[in-house]
Amino acid sequence: MNRPHIVHLIDDVTAGGVMRVLQHLTSSPELARTARHSVRQVKKGALSLGRVDADIIVSHLSISWRSLPGLIGLRAMHPHLSLVHVEHSYTQAFSSLNVKNKTRFYTLLSGAYALFDRVVAVSHTQGRWLKDRNLVDEFAVRVIPSSVDLSAFLALPPASGRVRVLGAIGRLDHQKGFDTLIKAFVTCGGTDLRLKIFGDGPERDNLRAMAAGDTRIQFMGYSMDPVAAMASVDAIVMPSRWEAYGLVALEARAAGRPVLVANVDGLNDHIANGAIGVNGESVTLWARAIAALTGGQGRRQIAQPAQDCRENSFHDAWAELISELQVPLAKAS
C-alpha cells in the first residue's frame, strides 16, 4: 500500500510549541515510514480553506466563531476524507479564566469538533476534560501528549549539586504566570540564586518593572536554541495559569532538571511523571516551593528522566491513529 499523504493545516506560524511539534511530526524518520507528512499554512479565519489534496487532513487551527465557516467548508469540500483536529489551545483552566459566556463557547467547540472524525487532546488531563464536558464524543477523542525531538535534551549532563539557577521559558504573556513567579522569587533569600527568563512578549515591560531592583533576575530575551537555554539552568519553573500540555516541562524532565509546575490542565500530566506540583494560585506557596527546591530538598525529588521522554509513544500513537483512519478508506476504494 502506498504511504498515505497527511496534510497538516496551521494558521499561526509564530514561534512556539505548536510549530515545534509540527516540525517534529514532519521531520521524524519514524513517522515518515508510515505516512508522508506535509504542512500547509492557511489564513486565520479564512472563509474558505480551499481544496486539500490529501488522504487525511489534520487541523492545528485555532477554533473561533470567525474560523467556523472555514472549518464547515473544509468538511463540506472533503466529505469522504478523514479529518482530525489537534486541540493545542483550549483547556479547563483557559475557559474558567477567559470565557465569559461558557454556554456559547462550549456550543462553538462541540459544533466545531463534530466536524472532525477524531479530536486529539495533547494531554490526558485535557482529554478527560473534553470527554467530561461532552465537547467531543467519547469514541472520537484520542490522547497524544505533544512531543519534540528530545535527543539533545536527553544528552545534556543532568544538573548536579544544589539548585541555584532557575529558568522560566516561554512567551512573556499573562498565560505563563511569570508575574507570580517574579513576586515569589523576590521574597526568596539567597544572594547566589538566579532567575533566568527566556522569551519575549506583551508582558515584557510589566515583568521588567516588577523585577526591577532584584539583580538576581535576568531577562534573556527569546532564545533560538532551547537546548542551550536548558543547559544554562538547574531547574525549570512553570507557574502557568493554563497550559494544554507544557512542552518545556517535558524537555526539562528529559534533561534531568527538576520542574516546578502549577497543578493546572496538562501540567498535571507532568506531575504524574515526576514534576513537582504547586497549588497554582498563591505567591506564598510558590515562594515556599522555590525555597524548598533551592534549599536542597529539590535534588532528591528529581525523577530519572521519565520513561515517557525515552519512549516512542508519540510516534506510535500517531501511526496508530493514521492506520485506524486508513481502514475505512481502503474499504471504500
Added chain:
Amino acid sequence: MLLRTEKQVDDFAVDDTGLGQSVSVIPCSSRSKMPKATIVVPAFCVESTLAETLEALLAQTFTDFEIVIVDDGSRDRTVEIARSFCSDPRIRLVSQPNRGLAGARNTGIAVAQGEYIGFCDADDIWEAGKLAAHVAHLDQNPFVGLSFSGSALIDDAGNMTGQAQRPRLRNIKASHIFKRNPVGNGSAAVMRREALNSIGYRRASEINRTWYFDETFRQSEDIECWLRLALTTDWEIEGVSGLLTRYRINSGGLSAGTDRQLAAWERMVEKLTPLEPAFFAKLTPLARAYQLRYLGRRAISEFEADRAVDLVRRSIASSARPFLEEPVKSTTTLAAAYVLALFGGRVLRVARFAVSRSAEKFRKI
C-alpha cells in the same frame, strides 16, 4: 457499583484519606449501599442546636443520604448528643482534634460516600425539601458543580427574623461570587463530588490529606472555596428557588468579629489575586464595598450605631457603585445607619416596624 462494608470504610478513612490516627470514625451501624448524597455536619461545641439540626436533616423528603457529623474537638455535650442519634443507620460520627470549620468539612468530604455532598453547619436548619431540590437540580444539569438556594435568617432562639438571603440564581460568573457571594452561607450548598475533586489539593506539610476548603482560614473559608471553584474550574454554580436553609445569625460578638472578618476577606483576595490579577484589580474595590455594606447591615441590626456608620462610610469610600447596582438596598442601609446614629435604636426599631407593616399592607392590596 463499589460496595463498601463498614470495615472498609474504616480503612478508607485511615489509609486513603490520611486522616491519621488522631481521627476516629464511628460507624454507627452497618449499611451496605452507597448513598446518593452525603450531608456533612461540622460540629464544634453545639450542644444547644445540634439535635434540632439533625432532626431536620433526618426529616428530608429525599431519603437516600448519609449524614457525617464531624465533631471538631468539642468540649461540651456535642459528642454525646451526636451518639444518641447513631441508632439511625444513616448517621456516622467522626471525631478529630480541633481544625476549624474548613478542616471539619475537609474531613467530612474525605469520608463521604455520596455522589453529592452537602454542607449543613450544626446550628442551621434545612427545610424538608432542600436535599430533594438539589438532587433533582444536579441530576438534571450535569455541568452544575454547586447547587445552592436562598436562606431565611433565624435568631439565637431559632425564630425567623423576617430577613432573608434571596440571591441571584442563574448565569453566575466569578464576578458575582466575588461581589455578592450568592451562595450566601455555609449551609446552602450541595456539591457534586467531581467538582470538589477538581479543587482539592495536597500540601507539602500534610501530604496525605486533601484540602478542598483552605484550613488556614478561620473566616471567609466559604467564599474562598466558591471563588476558587469559579476561577479555576468550569463547573457551573447555580441556585434553585426557595428559601431552603434557615441560617442562624448569632447576636453579639460582632464588634470584635468585624475586623477579623475583614482581615480574612482581604487575605482571601491576596491569596487568589495571582490567579487573575486583572479581574481582582477591576473588582476588588467594588467587592470590598459590598463586603463593608454587609457588615454595616449586621451592625445596624445589632444597633451598634458608631460601628454601622463607620462601616457604611468605608463602604462608600471603597466604591459608590453599589448605589448604582443596588440603589434601594444601598440607600436604606445608609439611611438606617444615620437614623440609628442620630435617634438611637428605638426609633430605628419603630421605623423598621412601620416599614414592614406598610409593606405588608401594600402586598395585601
